[in-house]
Amino acid sequence: MHIKPHERDFSLSQALSRVQADLDSLGWRHRLNELALGGGYTAIQCHLETGDGEAVESGAGSGKGFSDAAKVGAVYEALEHALTGSLILPELDVMMRGVGELRARGDAAPEKSFEKLAPQHEARIACLRYRALDGGHGADLPLYLWAPWYVLPTREAEGRRCLLGDTVDYRSVLPASVNSGCAVGATEDEALLHAVNELIERDALSLFLWRSIHNELPMPPRISLSALPRYLAHEVLRAEELLGRNVYLLDLTTDIGVPVALAFVPGEDGHLALHGVGASLSPRVAVERAVSELVQVCLVRRVHPDAVDGTKAAARLAAHPRLLKCAQIRGGQRLESVAPVRELPDEPRNSLPASEQLEEVVSRVSWAGIRVFAHRIKRLPNGTSVVNVQCPGLDKFHLILQGNYASPGPRAKTDGMR
Numbered sequence: 001m002h003i004k005p006h007e008r009d010f011s012l013s014q015a016l017s018r019v020q021a022d023l024d025s026l027g028w029r030h031r032l033n034e035l036a037l038g039g040g041y042t043a044i045q046c047h048l049e050t051g052d053g054e055a056v057e058s059g060a061g062s063g064k065g066f067s068d069a070a071k072v073g074a075v076y077e078a079l080e081h082a083l084t085g086s087l088i089l090p091e092l093d094v095m096m097r098g099v100g101e102l103r104a105r106g107d108a109a110p111e112k113s114f115e116k117l118a119p120q121h122e123a124r125i126a127c128l129r130y131r132a133l134d135g136g137h138g139a140d141l142p143l144y145l146w147a148p149w150y151v152l153p154t155r156e157a158e159g160r161r162c163l164l165g166d167t168v169d170y171r172s173v174l175p176a177s178v179n180s181g182c183a184v185g186a187t188e189d190e191a192l193l194h195a196v197n198e199l200i201e202r203d204a205l206s207l208f209l210w211r212s213i214h215n216e217l218p219m220p221p222r223i224s225l226s227a228l229p230r231y232l233a234h235e236v237l238r239a240e241e242l243l244g245r246n247v248y249l250l251d252l253t254t255d256i257g258v259p260v261a262l263a264f265v266p267g268e269d270g271h272l273a274l275h276g277v278g279a280s281l282s283p284r285v286a287v288e289r290a291v292s293e294l295v296q297v298c299l300v301r302r303v304h305p306d307a308v309d310g311t312k313a314a315a316r317l318a319a320h321p322r323l324l325k326c327a328q329i330r331g332g333q334r335l336e337s338v339a340p341v342r343e344l345p346d347e348p349r350n351s352l353p354a355s356e357q358l359e360e361v362v363s364r365v366s367w368a369g370i371r372v373f374a375h376r377i378k379r380l381p382n383g384t385s386v387v388n389v390q391c392p393g394l395d396k397f398h399l400i401l402q403g404n405y406a407s408p409g410p411r412a413k414t415d416g417m418r
Contacts (some may be wrong), residue, residue, distance in 0.1 A: 007193055007280065008186065009354050012068050015186045019075055022380035027051050028059070028082075030075050035062075035299055042067050043299035046074035048082055058085030058149075064296035076384075080184035083378050083386045086149045089160060091378065096124040096165050097140050107139035107371070110393030112409045113176030114142065123168045126150070126161070130373035130390060133192065133358070134366040139373050144170055146388045148177040175404035176396065181389045182377075188385040189354040192374055195389035196361050197258065201279035203411065204252040204260035206397035209326045210412035219331070223249035223261065223287065224340035232284055239263075239295050243274075247294065248335050249287060252277070254411075257364045259283035263290035265298075266335070273329035274298055281357055283344050313403035326400045370394055 008015065023030060028048050035043040044067075048059030061077025063070035100121040108114045117125070127140040144151045150160065151170035161168075170177070181199050185191030211217045225233045240247050245265045252260040260279045267273040274297055278289025313327035325331070352360075362372045370393045377386040399406040 007190065007197075007285070007354055007357060009190055010186050012072050016072050016075065018186050018382045019072075019079065019384050021382045022384040023048070023075075023079065025381050028056055030078065032071060032074065035302075042070050043296050044070040044074040046071075046078040048078050056082050057087050058082050062296065062300065064292045076184045079384070080182060080386055081179075083184075084146070084179055084182045084388070086147075086160070088377060089150070092128060092143075094126050094128065094143065094164055095140065097127045099123045099125050099168065102127070102140065102142070105139070107373075108141055108392055110370075110409075111145065111390075112396070112407070113145075113173045114392075116172040117168060120168055124165055125168045126164055126166045128375050128388075130375045133196075133362045133372040133374050133389075136371065139371075141373060141375075141390050141392075144168075144173060144177045145390055146177075146179050146182055148174075148179065151177050175399055175402075175406065178396075178399065180396075181391075182386070183389070184384065184386045185354070186385075187354065187383055188376060188379065188387060189358050191385045191387040192389060193354050193358040193361065195374075195387055196358065196365065196372065196391070197279040199389060199391050199394050200254075200256055200258045200361070200365065201260055201277050202396065202398050203256070203391075203394035204254050204279070205262070205277050206395035206408065207254055207412050208250070208252050208262065209329070209400060210395075210397050210408040213326045213329060213331045214322050214408075216331075219250065219334055219338045220262075221251045221341045222335065222338040223251055223344060227341050227344040228287065229284060232288060235288065235291055236263075239291050242295060243298050247291065249290070250335075250338075251283075251341060253283075254368075256368045256370075258361055259286045261286040261290040263287070263294040264329070264335070265294065267328055267330060274301070275329060281360060287344070313401070316403040316405070317400075320405075323400060323405075326397075327403060329401075365391060 028050060031047045031049060033045045035045060044063045046061050048056035059078050059082035061074050061081050063073030099117050102108050126143040128143060130141050131138045151174060180202055181195050183191045183195035185194060208220060212219050225236060236247055248264045250262040250264060252262050258279055263276040265274040274294060276290045276293025278286040280286045317324040317327055365372050370391050373390045375388050377388055379385045395409045395411045397406050397408045397412055
């Protein structure tokens with residue numbers, strides 16, 4: 001019997017079989033490493049190699065949850081990272097557009113970082129053509145939005161840009177170049193659904209950080225264990241036992257209406273708080289995802305203490321105490337005063353095929369006044385697809401968690417929280 005996980009069109013065994021066939025088509029193989037195990041949870045790392053045993057550039061990923069799900073997730077994430085790294089550049093249909101031309105069109109205008117390039121009006125910038133998932137017109141959007149390797153101030157990256165005819169000085173937008181919105185799936189609809197949900201998740205986290213941590217406005221609702229179905233409450237208790245700490249669950253759902261959950265362990269002695277975030281049409285799946293991500297972060301930290309220590313943020317933001325408070329998510333002492341939500345209804349649409357869930361999620365984003373654009377990066381012979389989705393205008397203040405000097409967008413400054 002094949003049981004499909006939420007938001008997947010295939011069972012775990014079917015998905016693994018398909019992605020292994022697609023790895024074979026590339027001449028690649030995977031090597032797995034189990035980092036830690038506790039309470040049934042595991043964190044698995046995957047490294048991709050060529051047939052000669054050479055490491056595939058950027059071909060590393062990790063998976064969370066229980067063993068089978070963690071294994072499949074790790075293989076898929078490693079493939080996603082490889083196919084959104086610099087080795088994919090020759091396969092991309094890159095086009096050059098004038099910065100002034102793009103600003104005049106307005107498609108990228110809601111993207112806060114793009115306005116920093118306004119003084120380079122005559123410069124040529126590398127773009128990809130995106131189709132609209134919301135039924136509107138498509139758009140040419142800058143490559144830098146999801147390809148940090150492209151904008152690095154290195155000789156190699158500068159050589160790539162020169163060959164393409166890209167004349168933009170990217171130094172002002174380096175912190176905004178992140179691979180958010182990149183996703184992989186056994187089908188393109190799966191990948192697109194996960195990409196849109198990821199952007200919704202990051203936007204909700206950004207609004208929470210700015211409003212509740214930076215500005216000390218009321219905390220979002222706290223989800224009590226009594227609001228969860230028995231199996232999910234058990235998972236939270238198991239996570240608390242594994243971590244040796246209380247896990248707080250917050251409802252970060254915004255005006256977009258796609259449930260977003262934050263699993264949160266307050267920091268000790270002024271150090272970085274640990275957290276996981278999840279978004280899904282089903283609030284229960286959102287919570288499950290957030291808890292699994294939190295546990296993954298903690299397990300990875302045990303093996304690689306420097307991976308999540310907050311040192312970089314503390315050093316960069318030491319002169320900006322309120323921003324540093326956001327970077328370290330300091331506000332845990334206020335959690336006990338938040339009235340808990342005692343009902344968490346499920347969303348039956350979560351059982352629909354990925355294509356129908358995607359349509360529903362895009363509709364909710366559109367109703368919030370945000371455009372949804374998608375670009376297929378690569379589709380492999382057995383259907384495994386890697387995509388990038390951009391929703392210009394969704395907030396990226398969450399980059400403060402990496403110690404970057406992020407600033408909030410219009411959504412954070414207005415009442416985007418539901």
